[in-house]
Amino acid sequence: MLIVMRHGATADEVQKVVSVIEEMGYQATPMPGAQRTAVGLVGNDGRVDASRLEGLPGVQEVIHVSKPYKQVSREWRPEATVVKLAGGVTVGGTEVVAMAGPCSLETERQVLESARLVKEAGAVILRGGAWKPRSSPYSFQGLGRPGLKLLAKAREETGLLICTEAMDPDGVGWVSEMADIVQIGARNMQNFSLLKVAGRCGKPILLKRGISATIVELLLSAEYLLAEGNHDVILCERGVRSFDTMTRNLFDLTAIPVVHKLSHLPIIADPSHGTGLRDKVIPMARAAIAAGADGIMVEVHPNPEAALSDGAQTLYPDQFTQLMREVRIIAEAIGRRVAEPAVVGA
Ligand code: PEP
Ligand code: MN
Numbered sequence: 478m479l480i481v482m483r484h485g486a487t488a489d490e491v492q493k494v495v496s497v498i499e500e501m502g503y504q505a506t507p508m509p510g511a512q513r514t515a516v517g518l519v520g521n522d523g524r525v526d527a528s529r530l531e532g533l534p535g536v537q538e539v540i541h542v543s544k545p546y547k548q549v550s551r552e553w554r555p556e557a558t559v560v561k562l563a564g565g566v567t568v569g570g571t572e573v574v575a576m577a578g579p580c581s582l583e584t585e586r587q588v589l590e591s592a593r594l595v596k597e598a599g600a601v602i603l604r605g606g607a608w609k610p611r612s613s614p615y616s617f618q619g620l621g622r623p624g625l626k627l628l629a630k631a632r633e634e635t636g637l638l639i640c641t642e643a644m645d646p647d648g649v650g651w652v653s654e655m656a657d658i659v660q661i662g663a664r665n666m667q668n669f670s671l672l673k674v675a676g677r678c679g680k681p682i683l684l685k686r687g688i689s690a691t692i693v694e695l696l697l698s699a700e701y702l703l704a705e706g707n708h709d710v711i712l713c714e715r716g717v718r719s720f721d722t723m724t725r726n727l728f729d730l731t732a733i734p735v736v737h738k739l740s741h742l743p744i745i746a747d748p749s750h751g752t753g754l755r756d757k758v759i760p761m762a763r764a765a766i767a768a769g770a771d772g773i774m775v776e777v778h779p780n781p782e783a784a785l786s787d788g789a790q791t792l793y794p795d796q797f798t799q800l801m802r803e804v805r806i807i808a809e810a811i812g813r814r815v816a817e818p819a820v821v822g823a
Contacts, residue, residue: 478518479540479553480530486514490535497529508554513537519547519704544739546696548703549710554741560681560709562638562657566601568681568711569743572816573808574772576602576640576745577797580787581609581617582624590779592631594794599801601816602658603628603637604774608644609786610664617785622651629655636818640683640774646674653678663688663715663750666698676705683774685713685747688726692735699742712736712744713774714765716751725753725790728761733768745772749790755781758792759800766807772816773804 480494491507494516498505503525506517518525527539544550559570568574577595582588582605592603607624609617620627628639632655640658643649644665652659658681665671666687675682682702686695695712702710714733716726728751736744746765748758762773778784781791792800805815 478525478527478542480516480518481537481540482514482516482535483537484513486535486537490533491516494530494533494536497533501525501529506548510556517548517553544696545693546700546740548708549696549699549740549742551739551741556741558708558710558741558743560711560743562602562681564601564636564638566638566816568745569771571813573766573770573804573813574602574745574816575600575801575804576604576772576774577777578604579778579784580749580776580791581606581785582620582627582641583785585627585630587779588624588627588631589634591777592635592637594779595777595797596635596637596818598777598794598798599805599815599818600797601638601818602640603631603635604640604660604776606642606660607652608642608648610642610644610662611786625651625655643671643675646671649674649678653680656680658683658711661685663690666690666695669698669701672698672701673705676702676707678707681709681711682707683711683713683745685715686717686729686732689718692732692739695732696736696740699740710742711771712740712742713747714744714751714770715747715774716753724751724757726751728752730761730764730768733765733770737769743771745774746770747774749774749776749787749792753790755790755792755796758790759796759803762800763803763807766804766813767811769811775800 495505503520560568577600609619638657642660643652660683663685716728719727748761776791777797778791
């Protein structure tokens with residue numbers, strides 16, 4: 478529920494609303510805005526009796542948020558969330574961001590070369606997993622913590638920002654110390670205890686859609702992060718399970734406008750995991766930008782044939798360079814522009 482204050486309501490009036498909400502046994506979140514100040518009320522499963530709040534001085538109206546997800550919804554916050562990263566990079570505004578890099582971090586040489594190549598092509602964020610959620614326990618599981626050191630080196634050398642996955646609460650701690658964005662992977666989208674830890678880590682989160690999660694479930698998982706106080710959340714469409722075996726997953730492009738309508742959070746697209754096939758990644762990346770995605774996440778490797786994971790969906794560097802050229806044109810055609818490489822520390 479949202480309690481919208483009158484224009485010019487005093488701090489005391491806002492405080493009174495907060496106290497009454499707390500007396501009623503709920504949590505209150507004051508949300509000062511450019512247009513209006515509102516106080517959010519959460520902690521209610523059912524319908525709250527608003528009569529005590531409606532009559533308080535300074536209250537203009539009380540809005541019942543009809544969706545099961547609250548703070549994530551457009552009803553709660555009509556204007557788009559713009560996640561601000563180091564170096565002036567933003568996600569969710571007019572800029573479109575490119576996150577690129579290998580599926581797995583493998584060696585220092587591979588990480589640094591990937592970073593240089595994707596930066597040259599126009600990526601602003603380097604992706605790559607130090608911990609890999611693999612279907613088989615015998616597949617390469619990632620370098621673990623030493624992988625984070627390689628990412629730190631790549632960041633220092635290239636100025637690229639870093640997005641990398643944390644698979645457990647310890648991982649959230651380590652990743653959030655060095656990375657610019659903590660990725661929660663598809664398989665962990667509904668790991669609610671992990672989401673609670675991530676919601677308190679103080680870094681922006683990239684939350685990937687679960688393998689068979691509905692859009693509402695994705696938004697409810699994001700709600701866990703906001704409920705812990707982390708409002709810097711970027712969603713990611715990465716394809717869902719389908720009956721069709723022609724592609725690795727069914728890349729749900731519709732999710733992009735659907736999420737934009739239901740939520741103020743930015744959403745990017747990952748056509749690499751979405752399709753699983755190198756030659757399908759490029760057209761679907763183009764389509765995602767055209768559909769309004771706030772960015773793309775693409776797997777790129779200096780030598781995809783030698784990649785320790787996901788080689789078949791990984792672009793060659795020159796393919797990524799070509800894709801970025803096309804993405805710039807598509808972004809411009811819809812009134813957006815591609816974010817330029819950041820200057821870390823700015
Ligand atoms: C990844 O981006 O490295 C990854 C494992 O993706 P997903 O969680 O979407 O499968
Ligand atoms: Mn991968």
